[in-house]
Amino acid sequence: MFFPRKRHSLSSFILRPSSLLLLLCLACGNRKDGAADASGEEASSKPAVTYPAFDQTRAFAHLEQQVGFGPRFPGSPGHEQAKAFLKQTLGRWANRLIVQEFTEASEGVTLHLTNIVGVITARTSPAKRVVLGAHWDTRPEASQESVPSSRARPIIGANDGASGVAILLEVAAVLAAQRPDVEVVIVLFDGEDYGGIKGFEYSLGASRFVSEMELRGVKPDWMILIDMVGDSDLRILKEPGSTGWLVDLIWAAAPRVQADAFVPDTYPSAIIDDHVPFLRAGIPAVDLIDFDYPFWHRLDDTADKCSPASLKQVGDVLLRVVYQELK
Template identity: 45%
Template sequence: MDYYAGVSYPRDAVYARGFFINPVIQMKTKSKKKKTPAKSSRAAVAPRHRRQTRWMIAGAILAAIVITVVVFVEQREPALVTPAFDGDRAFALLQRQCDFGPRVPGTAAHAETRAFLVAELQKFADNVVEQSFEHTIDRLQQTVTLTNIIAGFNLQAGRRVLLCAHWDSRPWADQDPDSSRHDEPVMGANDGASGVAVLLEIAAVLKANPPSVGVDLILFDGEDFGAPGESRSYAIGAQHFAATKDARYNPMFGILLDMVGDRDLTIYQEGNSVRFAGSVVERVWNLASRLGVNEFMPGVRHEVFDDHVPLLETGIPVINLIDFDYPYWHTTADTPDKCSAESLAKVGKVVLAAVYNIK
């Protein structure tokens, strides 16, 4: 992905379906006419006893109000239905990808990883399609075959959700502090393998717990070829998918996972996501809060050109979950030891909540 200062989008790309609506609840109280107690020989109660009685009544009223508010909250936010996500298994899938080596298109490691990912998804998905095409890398003057891997679940469902990540890794470590290593490929444990690992584990969950909606997992190729400042040289697989997709394919929303495995995980809201899919951002961050995943931070810190941008341009409201404060980005130190099963589990849990709690 490219750190980006602005993209021009068609206005009709703005997501306005209103996924997350906070109804305003107005509570009215009825006033009652104060009754005068009948006179009796017991009317002259000691003042201290009257004060105690008032406090008891006030306490009872307060308790009733608290119970009423709790009931209203429970009615507004029912308990989340979220299947378990196995972070350890996801981390093993991250490690498995890295065992092949850097997944640079045109290499043996790339071809072996492709075969592994297809076989893994075929265990769980109703359908797996490979979308292959040729692309020339300008910097290398080399033409390579890129492949987007698309897995569908619950194919008959009209309402669909898109989950995606990129599976390639960067051919050169141009951000490495050691300039002599700038031409070396990046392992991409976090920048590449982490998002894919979460989606592979989600595939297993979808198989075991069929959701009420259809789900499409897309592993994009060719995301990390780009040159700094040349945004369109990134996200090649996503651009190809967006340009060739069936016009009738219009999922309710999408979530892109990129760099979500950092041990020191911090995910801020991404600028393009907020601007063009703001209601999806709001819903996902609300779910994270309800799940106690405090690594989802409020506010925008970065705006990046990533795989979600070509999808936004087609009108699909896709948000980007990305920890762009990762210090090993595009360096040779982006290795599995910088990632954790706990971080993968937290992100996976939030994404599953977004899929399984659609009204």
């Protein structure tokens, strides 16, 4: 998640760099036009489904394990270690693991990147398909530090990186224990957070995933991104670039699992994140993000700023949406 490099043609995706600075939202595209279709019906219109509980302790252990590898930007030792860990861990629960390796080059630098994709097939087929995504790389520079020497150092990314992945790993474990009615494609994106460095764009992994998907003629029905969702003071506002009816569906589900971190406010401007390539491909997509995080792109984005209870709120909402609301 990041500052805009350019205006997007879909709408103007702009970021709020701090809660003090309100940027103008241009044509935010908060669409309501899907409200009447099957996916936009009021939450919980399906018979109640029971499913295993989200284990917040195990989820937090997944966060700590990633942080234990150190900074995980492309080319770092931590990146290699995290990749091995994620392939092994997601591979344990997915029916199919797809490792999407690719390179991106800019200004004489080549990044070796890997999207790690776990498919959890539906209970019955044919089934609709939802992509649940989070980025697993961390930013190579602490761009928000005030001291230049600190700014050049890489972040640990406990919240900005590890939190979303930790939740998705635990979600995968639950889904594997009891398969849902929809197919779930868990995508751990690489290369989200190299943007603006050495001429690289943001969302390299998400863009690659979407273009490969389009090449193969595959189109998921929905996409939900989670990013920076481990903050112990968690408050998730609606992101105005996201697909409105899918936002409404998620916010209707949240109180049903006591997820009060999902507050009924909206960010003043759209946020550029890994959901944008999906939106541009015509896929309803939502970014779940708590952008009011004082340690964003700073060296002290560490595990002590995150909490198991926050991971659980988001995990509970995702499970509720997958098992109960999407159809």
